[in-house]
Amino acid sequence: MATPERMASRRSLLAAAGAGMVAAAVPHTAHANETPGVTVTNLGPAVLGAPIVGAALAGDSAFVVTRGLEPATLAEYDLLSGRVVNNYNLPTGLGGWGAVVVRGAVYAGMYSVADIHRLDRATGQVEQVARLGTEEFAFDLAASPAGLIYAGTYPRGKVYEIDPATRGVRDLGQAVAGLRYVRCVAVDDGGTVYAGTGTSARLVTINPATGARTEILPAALHGESFVYDLVVAGDYVVAGTEPNGYLAIIDRRDPSRAVVVATGERTVDAIAISGTTAYFTARPSGALYSCQLDTGELTKLAVPVAGQETRGVFVRDGVVHGAAGAGLWWTLADGGVTTVDLAEVGLRTGPEPPQSLSSVDAERVLVGGNFGLQVHDLERRTSRRAPVDGEPKTMAPVRGRTFMAVYPGAFVEAYDHKAGVVTNLGAVGGESNRPRAMHRVSRDHLLLIGTRNEYGRTGGALAIVDPETGRIERYDDLVADQAIGAVTSHQAMAYLGTETSVDGAPPVATEARLVGFDLATRKVAWTWAAVPGATAYASLIHHDGLLYAVTAQGVLAIVDPRSRTVVASARIPAGRPGYLGIRAGAVYAITTDALLRVDPDASMTPVMSGLAAEWYNEPQLAVDEETGDVFTIRGRDLIRIHIQ
Numbered sequence: 001m002a003t004p005e006r007m008a009s010r011r012s013l014l015a016a017a018g019a020g021m022v023a024a025a026v027p028h029t030a031h032a033n034e035t036p037g038v039t040v041t042n043l044g045p046a047v048l049g050a051p052i053v054g055a056a057l058a059g060d061s062a063f064v065v066t067r068g069l070e071p072a073t074l075a076e077y078d079l080l081s082g083r084v085v086n087n088y089n090l091p092t093g094l095g096g097w098g099a100v101v102v103r104g105a106v107y108a109g110m111y112s113v114a115d116i117h118r119l120d121r122a123t124g125q126v127e128q129v130a131r132l133g134t135e136e137f138a139f140d141l142a143a144s145p146a147g148l149i150y151a152g153t154y155p156r157g158k159v160y161e162i163d164p165a166t167r168g169v170r171d172l173g174q175a176v177a178g179l180r181y182v183r184c185v186a187v188d189d190g191g192t193v194y195a196g197t198g199t200s201a202r203l204v205t206i207n208p209a210t211g212a213r214t215e216i217l218p219a220a221l222h223g224e225s226f227v228y229d230l231v232v233a234g235d236y237v238v239a240g241t242e243p244n245g246y247l248a249i250i251d252r253r254d255p256s257r258a259v260v261v262a263t264g265e266r267t268v269d270a271i272a273i274s275g276t277t278a279y280f281t282a283r284p285s286g287a288l289y290s291c292q293l294d295t296g297e298l299t300k301l302a303v304p305v306a307g308q309e310t311r312g313v314f315v316r317d318g319v320v321h322g323a324a325g326a327g328l329w330w331t332l333a334d335g336g337v338t339t340v341d342l343a344e345v346g347l348r349t350g351p352e353p354p355q356s357l358s359s360v361d362a363e364r365v366l367v368g369g370n371f372g373l374q375v376h377d378l379e380r381r382t383s384r385r386a387p388v389d390g391e392p393k394t395m396a397p398v399r400g401r402t403f404m405a406v407y408p409g410a411f412v413e414a415y416d417h418k419a420g421v422v423t424n425l426g427a428v429g430g431e432s433n434r435p436r437a438m439h440r441v442s443r444d445h446l447l448l449i450g451t452r453n454e455y456g457r458t459g460g461a462l463a464i465v466d467p468e469t470g471r472i473e474r475y476d477d478l479v480a481d482q483a484i485g486a487v488t489s490h491q492a493m494a495y496l497g498t499e500t501s502v503d504g505a506p507p508v509a510t511e512a513r514l515v516g517f518d519l520a521t522r523k524v525a526w527t528w529a530a531v532p533g534a535t536a537y538a539s540l541i542h543h544d545g546l547l548y549a550v551t552a553q554g555v556l557a558i559v560d561p562r563s564r565t566v567v568a569s570a571r572i573p574a575g576r577p578g579y580l581g582i583r584a585g586a587v588y589a590i591t592t593d594a595l596l597r598v599d600p601d602a603s604m605t606p607v608m609s610g611l612a613a614e615w616y617n618e619p620q621l622a623v624d625e626e627t628g629d630v631f632t633i634r635g636r637d638l639i640r641i642h643i644q
Contacts, residue, residue, distance in 0.1 A: 240268020497537025
C-alpha cells in the first residue's frame with residue numbers, strides 16, 4: 001500500500017534498459033563547486049524499472065498503469081501478439097491505482113493527485129476528465145451499468161461519482177465516518193455502490209440517489225485493517241482483507257448470510273468471479289486460488305509469480321490472467337502458467353524514486369526500488385535488476401550478502417552477491433508491517449531492524465536478526481504507541497529513536513524518544529525525550545562515545561548517552577533530513593539537497609549541495625569502506641562523491 005510520495009517534479013523521463021536486463025552505466029564526472037577537492041561522478045539512473053499499479057482488460061487488450069515513473073504511462077498489451085503495442089503518457093500523477101474500461105474508453109485514477117484520465121482508444125488521445133476535490137489517491141475505479149464511474153479515495157476516505165459524458169463529478173462523502181481510505185469499490189447491476197475501507201475494515205453499500213448506507217462486512221472481520229479488494233457478481237459480494245487474509249462471501253440480497261474463509265495468507269490482493277467460482281491472488285505467497293462460492297471450498301491453483309502483489313485478476317474464455325506489480329503479465333491455461341515481463345515486450349521503463357541504498361565493496365552499489373533491487377557493478381560498468389518481494393526500505397551488507405528489510409509485511413530478505421539471487425528469511429511478525437531502519441552490530445554481525453505496525457495500529461517493534469541462522473527475535477512496543485524509526489549500537493547497547501507516526505491514522509503519542517536497549521539482557525535500560533517537540537528520529541549513529549541524532553523536524557542533536565545530556569545541537573540547513581554515516585573518522589549527514597560534514601560541536605560544512613534528490617523514503621547515503629567514497633542520489637541518479 002502506498003502513501004503520498006514527497007517528490008519534486010522530474011525534469012524528463014530517461015530512456016532506459018528493460019527491467020531485469022543488463023545495461024551499461026555511463027558515468028559522467030563533474031567537480032562540485034562547494035568544496036575544493038570533491039569530485040562527483042554520475043553513475044546513471046539509480047533504479048530502472050516498470051512497476052505497475054492499475055490494470056484492466058478489454059477484449060484482446062490489457063491495460064496497465066505504471067507506478068512512480070514520470071510521466072506515468074498507460075500501456076496497452078496485446079494478448080494475441082504478446083507485445084505492448086502502445087505507451088501513452090498520462091498528463092498528471094505519478095501512477096494510477098484505479099483502472100476501468102467504460103464503453104470502449106480506458107480510465108485511470110491517479111496519485112499523488114486524484115485525477116481521472118481517459119484514453120480514447122479510437123483516436124489514441126488522452127485527456128483529464130475529472131479531479132476529485134483535494135484527494136491525493138484515487139485507489140480504485142468501478143463502472144455502473146449506466147456508464148457512470150465510481151472512485152474510492154484517500155486521505156478523506158470518500159466515494160465520488162464521475163459522469164464521463166458530461167465530466168460531472170459528485171462527492172458522495174465519506175464511506176464510513178472517520179476512516180481515511182476507500183481501498184476498493186464495486187457496483188452491482190442495480191447501481192448500488194460497494195466500498196471497502198481502511199484502516200479499519202468495513203464494507204458498506206451506498207445508494208447513489210439517496211446516500212443511504214448499510215454496513216455488510218461480517219463483524220468478525222472488523223479487526224482487519226483493510227477490505228483490500230472487492231467484486232460483485234450475480235448473487236455474491238466477495239471481499240478480501242489485510243493483514244490476516246480472509247475472504248468473505250456475502251449474499252448480496254441477504255448480507256446476514258455470509259461465509260468467511262481463512263486463506264492462511266496476509267493479503268487478498270485481487271479477485272474475479274466467473275460463474276460460481278471466485279479466483280483470487282494472495283500475499284505473501286503470490287498464489288492464485290479458486291473458491292467455490294456456494295461451499296467456500298478453497299483450492300490452490302498455482303503460484304504465478306512468487307511473492308508478488310497482483311494488481312488485477314481477470315477471467316476470459318476460461319483462461320485466468322493477472323497483472324503483477326513488478327510489471328509482469330501472467331496467464332493460467334490448461335494447468336500451466338506463462339509469464340511475460342512487459343518491459344521486455346515494449347512497456348516503457350524509467351528511473352524510479354529510490355527506496356534504499358547500500359555499498360557492498362569497491363565494486364558494487366545496491367539501490368532498492370519497487371519489487372526490485374538495482375545492482376550496480378562499478379568495475380564492469382553494468383547495472384542489472386534482481387526481483388524483490390516488495391519495497392526494500394533499508395539495507396545492510398553482512399559477509400557476502402546484503403540484507404533488506406522489505407515492505408509490506410516487514411520481511412527480511414537477502415541478496416547473495418556471488419549467486420545474484422534474493423532469498424526470503426521470513427517476517428518480523430506480530431503486527432510489524434513497515435521497516436523503518438536497519439543497523440549491523442559490528443561485534444557479532446547481528447542485524448537490528450526497527451518497524452512500524454500495521455495500518456491504523458499504533459506502535460512498532462525492534463527485531464534482532466541472526467544472519468547466519470536466519471533467526472528473528474521481536475520486541476514489541478518498547479515505547480507505548482511508538483514505532484522504531486532509527487537504530488544504532490555500541491558494544492552491548494542498542495540505541496533506538498522512536499517515531500509517533502501511525503500509518504493511515506492520527507498519532508496517539510506526542511513526542512519521540514531515545515531508548516537504550518541492553519542487547520545482553522534484551523531489556524529497555526532507559527528512555528529519554530532528548531529533543532523537545534520531536535515527532536520522529538530519522539537517523540542515529542554512535543561515534544567517539546557520543547550519539548548523533550537527526551529528527552524529522554531537521555534538528556541535529558549530539559548527546560552523551562551515559563549522562564543523557566545534550567552536548568550540542570543545530571538545525572540542518574537545507575533539505576529534508578535523512579541518514580547519518582561515518583567516513584574517515586568523521587560524521588556525515590545527507591538530506592534531499594546536500595551532503596554535510598558534521599563536527600562534534602554540531603556545526604555542519606556543505607560537501608555538496610543542489611542534489612534535488614527524489615527519494616521515496618528518507619534520504620540515504622552509503623560509504624565505501626575501502627575507498628572512502630560516498631554514494632547517494634541526485635535527482636533520480638546514483639552518484640559517487642570522492643573526497644580528497
